[in-house]
Structure formats: C-alpha cells, structure tokens
Amino acid sequence: MQGQKLNLNWGIAAAGRITQDFVTALGTLESSPHVVIAVADVEGERAQEFAKRNQISRHYNGFDALSQDREVDVVYVGTLNPYHYAVVRLMLSRGKHVLCETPLCLGLAQARELYALAEQRGVFLMEGMWSRFFPSYDRLRELLLNDSIGEVNLIKLQHGFRLANVERITSRALGGSITLDIGIYALQLGQFVFGLPPVKIIPSGTQLNGDRVDVQTEFILDYGANRRLVALVTGLENLENDAIIVGSRGEIKLSNYWCCTQLTRSNTAPEIWPLPNGKFDFNYTNSCGLRYQAEEVRKCIEKRLLESPKYTHAASLELIAITDQIRRQIGVSFEDVVGPEL
Numbered sequence: 001m002q003g004q005k006l007n008l009n010w011g012i013a014a015a016g017r018i019t020q021d022f023v024t025a026l027g028t029l030e031s032s033p034h035v036v037i038a039v040a041d042v043e044g045e046r047a048q049e050f051a052k053r054n055q056i057s058r059h060y061n062g063f064d065a066l067s068q069d070r071e072v073d074v075v076y077v078g079t080l081n082p083y084h085y086a087v088v089r090l091m092l093s094r095g096k097h098v099l100c101e102t103p104l105c106l107g108l109a110q111a112r113e114l115y116a117l118a119e120q121r122g123v124f125l126m127e128g129m130w131s132r133f134f135p136s137y138d139r140l141r142e143l144l145l146n147d148s149i150g151e152v153n154l155i156k157l158q159h160g161f162r163l164a165n166v167e168r169i170t171s172r173a174l175g176g177s178i179t180l181d182i183g184i185y186a187l188q189l190g191q192f193v194f195g196l197p198p199v200k201i202i203p204s205g206t207q208l209n210g211d212r213v214d215v216q217t218e219f220i221l222d223y224g225a226n227r228r229l230v231a232l233v234t235g236l237e238n239l240e241n242d243a244i245i246v247g248s249r250g251e252i253k254l255s256n257y258w259c260c261t262q263l264t265r266s267n268t269a270p271e272i273w274p275l276p277n278g279k280f281d282f283n284y285t286n287s288c289g290l291r292y293q294a295e296e297v298r299k300c301i302e303k304r305l306l307e308s309p310k311y312t313h314a315a316s317l318e319l320i321a322i323t324d325q326i327r328r329q330i331g332v333s334f335e336d337v338v339g340p341e342l
Helices: 017-026 044-054 063-067 081-093 108-121 135-145 178-194 287-302 313-330
Strands: 008-013 034-041 058-061 074-077 097-100 125-127 152-160 200-208 214-222 228-234 243-247 250-255 262-265
Touching: 008 017, 008 063, 008 287, 017 034, 017 044, 017 287, 034 044, 034 063, 034 287, 044 058, 058 063, 063 081, 074 081, 074 287, 081 097, 081 108, 097 287, 108 125, 108 313, 125 287, 125 313, 135 178, 135 250, 135 262, 152 178, 178 214, 178 228, 178 243, 178 313, 200 313, 214 313
Parallel strands: 008 034, 008 074, 034 058, 074 097, 097 125, 152 228
Antiparallel strands: 152 243, 200 214, 214 228, 243 250, 250 262
16 A cells, blocks of 8 residues: 555564663654564573563574574664674575664674675665664754855764773673774764765774773874864763764764764754653663664665665775774784674
8 A cells, every 4th residue: 555654573683782772662663663573592591581571472592593584574683793794694694684783793804795695685784873863863964964064174072981891892702892882983973974984094092901902092083184083982981972063164062972862053052852761761872762773774675775875885884994994003803703603
C-alpha cells in the first residue's frame, strides 16, 4: 500500500549495555515499524535474560543461529570491538543487513573487506556513527551551508570520562583505545564540518597504559587553508564534552557534541531537541538518540540503498584510515588482536 512504512525485524548481536540502550531507544518510536524479534550472545544465559527483560521472542546461544533466522531482516552488532569483523562478516554472508557499533573494525583492511562483501551480497551495511543522525546535525549542516557564521577555521573540543576501570577501553586484547571509543567522534566532526580528510595529523600529550593502550591523547588535525580541529580526548577525567565551531562571523556550540540535543549560535537562544524517556533508564549519555540512526537504517533499506547518504561507506573508510594513522603515530597496534572465530 502506498505510503505504508516498511516493517523491520531486528536481531541483536550481544546482550550488553549498548544493545540494551538500542532496544530501549527503539521502544520510544511511536507506532514503530521496528520490531526486535531475536537476540544472541556468546553466553546463552545472558541472551535469555536479555530476551526476558525486553520481551523478545527468541534468544540464541552464539551468533550463527541468529544469522540463520530467516525472519531477521537486519542485525545490530554491539559486541566487543575484536568481534565486530567476524560477526558482521557472518551476518552479511547470510544476507542480513547490518548496523554495527563504532568502530566497524580494528583496521582499514578489514573494513574494506566488509563493505565489499556487503555490496557483493546486495545488503545494507552501516557503521553506527550515530552523531550524524541527530536533528542537531541536520541543523548544523543547514547553518554551515547557509554561511551563518562565515568561514569556519577552527573546531575546538574536549571529550572525557573517567574510564580507567573499564576493561573494554583499557585492554588491548579487547580492542581498547580512547581514540577508537570516543576520539572517533571528534574526528568525525572535523570530517563533517570541513568535508575532506586532514592534510596533516599532529598527536601530542598521549598517555599509554601498561597494556600499551591509549587512555588520553590530544591531536591537531590540519585541513589546510588555515583550518584546524584541536581536541583533547581522555579516559582519565570528566570534561564538559562540548564542541565550539569558530567562524569568521560567529560561533556554534554543540553541547554533548557527539550526541547533541542542544545547539547554540552566538547571541541567539539555544535550539533544543529533547529526547523522550524510555521504558528503562539508559546506560549512556543521550542513548535514546540511537532511535535516529535506527530509523535512518529503515528508510535506507526501504529505498533499497546499500549505504546511508548521511554516512557513506567512503566516509567510514576515510575515518578508519585517520584512526589507523593516529594509532601508528602514537604506537598502538592491534595486529595480533584477532577476534575469536565464530
């Protein structure tokens, strides 16, 4: 029927905190065409508990059974970083559309392989760069296109939480890295605003822990023509987590810039996009905003697109290449970190 929305059956890969937030966020979409019908985890009991809490009809011990569930249209992958590549590859090979949490992979070669496989199989694949799908980013795009603050020459931000005891961030075996965990959002903002990769990357003030994982870093990204992004990213202390975009005729402030619900221009009242409450409390800042990327996935699949125009395969690969370069410069390697075979 014309005008009828495509209904999307979701499978959830991993029963963790971020996947719980994703399912809770889906539940805030009124008259939702999104239905979660299955969850899988490497620990079957966790999947069973997750299914019971969220009233999901099926739960699986391991990801292979999820990949073979014919009623699952799309899989949200929220596993630990080293598992991403293998789980996404499995789902794509079985013809499933995939939304994968950032980072898509621990390196550029793996990411290229996954995007090539998705295109070969004719299925949708997106790295979950959720920032891009908030209404605030649509508004930011509009303001920049309208030249509302003039020529932009500087983005400055600080992003930090006390994460020193969070093993998935501090352990190299788990693909830990403050650059990959929250620094990637700073990098994507530079990409979003300037629309091209940096010509030079200058990291400084990097702190590696005993496992040779970056727990704090500062970097300057030089985009040429006197345009820069200057960022401090840390897992050692809580910071304000706002970004300031500086133009020749004013500034734009993004509060909680990576999941922004409030944007303020110079000498104007804040523009606010409040998020609804969910059935459960959210584990992470503004996680209800995961609803926006879920709806983007649904719209793209409805249009039979293999990638989102708001965050293309090429944009994802460009960003992964930048993180690879930063890690090389600061001495963080995942070459011997291989996720378990499925």
